[in-house]
Amino acid sequence: MNGKIKVGLMGFGTVGTGVVRLVDSYKEDFFNQTGSVIEVSRILVRNPEKERSVFVNSDIVTTDPRELIYDQEVEVIIEVMGGIEPARTYILEAIEQGKHIVTANKDLMAIHGEELIKKAREHGCDLFYEASVAGGIPIINAIVEGFSSDRITKIMGIVNGTTNYILTKMSHEQASFDEVLQEAQQLGYAEADPTSDVEGLDAARKMAILSSLGFHVGMNLEDVSVRGISKVTLEDIKYGEQLGYTMKLIGIAKKDDELIEVSVEPTFVKNTHPLANVNGVFNAVYVYGEAVGETMFYGPGAGELPTATAVLSDLVTVVKNIKLGVNGRNMATPYNVKKLKREEDIYAKYFIRLIVNDESGVLAQIAKLMAAEEISLEKVLQEPYPSNPKKAELILVTHQASKKCINNVLAAFENVDYIEKVKSCYRVEGGE
Numbered sequence: 001m002n003g004k005i006k007v008g009l010m011g012f013g014t015v016g017t018g019v020v021r022l023v024d025s026y027k028e029d030f031f032n033q034t035g036s037v038i039e040v041s042r043i044l045v046r047n048p049e050k051e052r053s054v055f056v057n058s059d060i061v062t063t064d065p066r067e068l069i070y071d072q073e074v075e076v077i078i079e080v081m082g083g084i085e086p087a088r089t090y091i092l093e094a095i096e097q098g099k100h101i102v103t104a105n106k107d108l109m110a111i112h113g114e115e116l117i118k119k120a121r122e123h124g125c126d127l128f129y130e131a132s133v134a135g136g137i138p139i140i141n142a143i144v145e146g147f148s149s150d151r152i153t154k155i156m157g158i159v160n161g162t163t164n165y166i167l168t169k170m171s172h173e174q175a176s177f178d179e180v181l182q183e184a185q186q187l188g189y190a191e192a193d194p195t196s197d198v199e200g201l202d203a204a205r206k207m208a209i210l211s212s213l214g215f216h217v218g219m220n221l222e223d224v225s226v227r228g229i230s231k232v233t234l235e236d237i238k239y240g241e242q243l244g245y246t247m248k249l250i251g252i253a254k255k256d257d258e259l260i261e262v263s264v265e266p267t268f269v270k271n272t273h274p275l276a277n278v279n280g281v282f283n284a285v286y287v288y289g290e291a292v293g294e295t296m297f298y299g300p301g302a303g304e305l306p307t308a309t310a311v312l313s314d315l316v317t318v319v320k321n322i323k324l325g326v327n328g329r330n331m332a333t334p335y336n337v338k339k340l341k342r343e344e345d346i347y348a349k350y351f352i353r354l355i356v357n358d359e360s361g362v363l364a365q366i367a368k369l370m371a372a373e374e375i376s377l378e379k380v381l382q383e384p385y386p387s388n389p390k391k392a393e394l395i396l397v398t399h400q401a402s403k404k405c406i407n408n409v410l411a412a413f414e415n416v417d418y419i420e421k422v423k424s425c426y427r428v429e430g431g432e
């Protein structure tokens with residue numbers, strides 16, 4: 001190996017720009033750590049005419065992926081284009097050419113991770129993807145390396161910066177959903193198609209990656225139950241706040257007696273729980289290990305420089321591995337059999353908001369319906385219903401109940417005349 005490592009950068013948007021900036025600003029630090037000068041020698045884009053916020057020599061910018069993949073001098077490809085295709089094909093081709101890969105692409109890793117890792121191993125190449133989960137937080141490294149001496153039983157986190165930014169602004173500033181989403185897009189937090197942020201898919205991909213690594217199983221995206229925040233209303237948030245909760249989009253991966261559940265859904269988190277105070281674009285991941293107990297990782301979950309630091313930490317590892325001649329060794333392999341929980345095995349507390357007739361005896365009848373499903377109540381809040389004095393808002397918080405029983409009782413609520421409407425139902429976490 002000579003003293004220079006040439007890198008092909010696929011993508012020059014938010015994250016790619018950060019990569020170029022940091023390679024330049026930290027070149028001495030990278031040299032001191034690796035003994036090599038890192039140079040971005042080719043950049044793949046869609047539109048070479050686009051104005052860029054960082055200067056690069058136009059000679060190195062191309063629209064032809066072969067100029068990176070088949071350049072004998074390029075040893076590492078950083079893929080920060082996003083999406084499944086053509087990213088998957090380019091990476092597979094690059095691995096066949098012996099290139100090491102660093103990617104921030106969770107869409108790709110959550111769906112085709114196994115295939116890419118297998119291919120990389122066959123060709124003795126590294127494939128790292130720290131930036132794919134929780135932006136600047138080194139959570140993959142923590143789970144794969146730091147927890148290798150423990151058994152993880154729970155991973156719970158805020159792993160999408162865009163939705164956390166939206167929920168925080170809705171709650172603190174009563175801002176409208178659409179307005180805040182636009183801001184998150186301008187700040188470079190949101191995905192090219194922000195529906196995947198808002199509808200929870202981005203977080204689900206990240207939870208599939210974290211649970212695969214944490215529980216040593218092959219989790220697929222279809223194994224993750226997903227609900228986004230598009231139907232969360234300011235009223236829901238306010239009623240939750242009256243009861244001491246903060247609304248967050250929470251990813252949960254739990255393992256009980258070998259049975260696994262993984263979900264992403266809008267969740268009321270008790271204000272005393274550390275996740276309740278994670279605001280704006282910040283992410284946090286709580287990891288429970290049987291031996292260590294509770295741990296928590298916190299930091300910016302999206303954005304140019306935070307995400308670029310995660311990409312470049314992988315690059316530094318690749319360069320060190322090249323130097324030591326140990327590439328292709330450090331990829332986690334699933335060795336546990338995946339057994340998923342059924343609805344009757346998934347237990348949580350729930351927040352249920354109803355519009356009911358404002359009459360005596362209604363709460364007792366509702367409690368009776370719930371008791372038939374073995375659900376008991378921890379908290380009750382009754383508020384006037386603004387547009388009709390004969391109705392009331394009734395907010396119930398249950399004790400731990402199975403998801404199946406909750407679904408049964410919600411179905412039963414639809415069939416009684418003293419309940420006009422089930423307005424919302426959310427999981428509640430923290431403080432049990």
Ligand SMILES: NC(=O)C1=CN([C@@H]2O[C@H](COP(=O)(O)OP(=O)(O)OC[C@H]3O[C@@H](n4cnc5c(N)ncnc54)[C@H](OP(=O)(O)O)[C@@H]3O)[C@@H](O)[C@H]2O)C=CC1
Pocket residue numbers: 010011012013014015016044045046047048050079080081082083085086104105106107131132135188189190191192301302303304307
């Ligand atoms: N933004 C963030 O905060 C984070 C992003 N990520 C992930 O990082 C990746 C990149 O995200 P981000 O930087 O925000 O994305 P952007 O949309 O800002 O940038 C994408 C870049 O890829 C180029 N590109 C896209 N498709 C092609 C193609 N078919 N051929 C050639 N070039 C292509 C675009 O070219 P052109 O400029 O010419 O249009 C652009 O430069 C995604 O996988 C994302 O999920 C991960 C963590 C955080």
Ligand SMILES: N[C@@H](CC=O)C(=O)O
Pocket residue numbers: 132133134135159160161162163189190191197202301302303
């Ligand atoms: N769109 C993502 C970007 C980082 O993964 C987010 O908002 O978290």
